[in-house]
Amino acid sequence: MIIANKLRIGYKTTTVVNDLNFKLEEGKFIALIGANGAGKSTLINTMIGIVKPLAGRINWQVETDKKNPFNAVGFSPQSQLIDWYTNVFDNVIQGPLLAGYKMSVAKKQAEFALELLDIVDLKDKPVDHISGGQQQRVQIAREIARKPKIYILDEPTTGLDVETGEKLFRYLQTEVKNGALVLTSSHDLTLLESYADQVLFINEHEQQFFGSLKAFLADGTSLRDKYLQERGN
Numbered sequence: 098m099i100i101a102n103k104l105r106i107g108y109k110t111t112t113v114v115n116d117l118n119f120k121l122e123e124g125k126f127i128a129l130i131g132a133n134g135a136g137k138s139t140l141i142n143t144m145i146g147i148v149k150p151l152a153g154r155i156n157w158q159v160e161t162d163k164k165n166p167f168n169a170v171g172f173s174p175q176s177q178l179i180d181w182y183t184n185v186f187d188n189v190i191q192g193p194l195l196a197g198y199k200m201s202v203a204k205k206q207a208e209f210a211l212e213l214l215d216i217v218d219l220k221d222k223p224v225d226h227i228s229g230g231q232q233q234r235v236q237i238a239r240e241i242a243r244k245p246k247i248y249i250l251d252e253p254t255t256g257l258d259v260e261t262g263e264k265l266f267r268y269l270q271t272e273v274k275n276g277a278l279v280l281t282s283s284h285d286l287t288l289l290e291s292y293a294d295q296v297l298f299i300n301e302h303e304q305q306f307f308g309s310l311k312a313f314l315a316d317g318t319s320l321r322d323k324y325l326q327e328r329g330n
């Protein structure tokens with residue numbers, strides 16, 4: 098569970114979003130939406146601890162058998178976090194190995210993730226010899242291979258073709274059914290609407306909405322239209 102209480106996020110003298118209040122729970126697929134520059138990455142980076150909150154609190158309550166609770170988290174940032182000195186397979190297997198899985202299990206999970214992201218053919222390639230979109234797949238595959246309890250994915254479908262994006266979200270949905278928490282930002286509202294249970298919508302320095310996708314779509318003030326308008330559709 099991740100709880101924000103009167104959380105203000107931003108950078109030194111700049112407030113990006115004021116007064117965030119939400120409770121993200123296991124068993125839910127949560128879509129984080131907002132126009133360009135609304136603060137999605139800032140919020141994700143604040144949750145992870147890369148950016149310090151300006152005020153208020155963000156609390157994590159993770160039930161895990163792992164010694165280090167962070168091993169139960171799969172985090173894929175917007176900028177690529179890749180080990181440039183190894184090949185695709187070694188990058189992906191680092192995920193489960195660092196999460197404490199033994200080699201034989203880590204290998205199976207890495208192979209599964211390569212398959213899911215459709216990069217089996219690239220597995221022996223150095224990561225600096227593949228495209229940006231392929232590097233994005235490597236980064237996501239590494240987190241999938243960790244088998245985390247909590248997935249925090251910043252625009253995971255950027256650079257993925259429609260079919261792979263769908264496949265990834267279908268898999269995440271099965272993980273959610275098995276008790277995982279998925280928080281993902283994306284500009285692909287259509288894709289999110291097919292998979293998300295809840296929506297966290299931030300814009301104009303405010304939390305505009307946090308609740309069920311159904312309520313978001315049915316909202317009288319037409320939040321969806323507002324979102325699409327601000328996004329420029």
Ligand SMILES: Nc1ncnc2c1ncn2[C@@H]1O[C@H](COP(=O)(O)OP(=O)(O)OP(=O)(O)O)[C@@H](O)[C@H]1O
Pocket residue numbers: 108111113131132133134135136137138139140
């Ligand atoms: N390191 C930083 N220092 C100061 N301001 C920053 C920093 N990183 C981002 N910002 C500013 O914070 C605001 C929110 O940026 P952020 O990247 O969180 O938005 P976003 O919703 O993820 O946007 P996008 O959809 O374009 O990825 C923007 O105005 C941005 O210019």
